[in-house]
Amino acid sequence: MPLIRVSLRKGKPSAYRKALADGIYLALRETFNVPEDDLFVTITEHEEDNFFYGANYLGIERSDDLVIVQITVSNTRTVDQKKALFQRITERLGTEPGLRPEDVFINLIEVEKENWSFGHGIAQYAQGN
């Protein structure tokens, strides 16, 4: 059920952006028990003047390759699972498309299980459904 929003600077090729979507999805499958084909990703490319970041916040040296990943998920995961997810996304995006670990920013938004409809107007994850 995760809804994945990826934001980055304009200019990366299509295969690079697909690798972002694939890597995040696979990391979710590995650490958050996300089922196969449960893949919903939007990518938004920003011009330089619409994308701002702290280049050294927390002593992490970011570059214009920074990727901001915001994932909406149900509120059913432990802190350890979240830590594992962050690590796995960063590893996978490091391998493909080759992001520096400094350039992976991740945020999770958690919602109730009944807050999703995947089609047909039904709350598929609500209790009793």
Place this chain on the structure above:
Amino acid sequence: MPLIRVSLRKGKPSAYRKALADGIYLALRETFNVPEDDLFVTITEHEEDNFFYGANYLGIERSDDLVIVQITVSNTRTVDQKKALFQRITERLGTEPGLRPEDVFINLIEVEKENWSFGHGIAQYAQGN
């Protein structure tokens, strides 16, 4: 107060996209007691390589017409209201602009009532305001 984010593939005419905004707004009015004129919608159109979806997740056969609707609302509704909202959005978008029920994806983000300012820098829904 809902803030509605609509994401879809590029290529639909203006009237089609307006029908999405209108249908979601009217469904919110019917099921979530949203007042008249409480309408805030952004639509983002994505190229094919910036929009990924599971084409068969939960056995629901989605198409490139998939519309992802993410709505931020106050955390004051019941599960039954959420179910009614999902059903009503899907019905309305089925009528106009004519979306298949398989192509309506909805997610709710819930926030505290004091998390909104509709203008003038005031938290209009906070207790005591």
Place this chain on the structure above:
Amino acid sequence: MPLIRVSLRKGKPSAYRKALADGIYLALRETFNVPEDDLFVTITEHEEDNFFYGANYLGIERSDDLVIVQITVSNTRTVDQKKALFQRITERLGTEPGLRPEDVFINLIEVEKENWSFGHGIAQYAQGN
């Protein structure tokens, strides 16, 4: 740690949009104890037919200059801090780039402290990190 999403109509110059990012960031520093350089902002510009708003909701007369600000933050602030943030953002954007207070719409999404990774795949704000 705030992640700031700004949405507005297309057509404003680069300096205008930078002033939005700067003003929101500075207001967060003043009212939410946000550290220096903790600045992550995406701006999305919308065509007229992808940006809808209630022009008079709550009796506030909005114009096409409306700016929708959605900020994801950790759930550690009081109601008074939120009120102060709204007021300060609106004041700052009134000064620069010169927004009418009617045209500042703000929403906060709150998340757990462990829901952030600012790089290196680590949950920097989780307990024990």
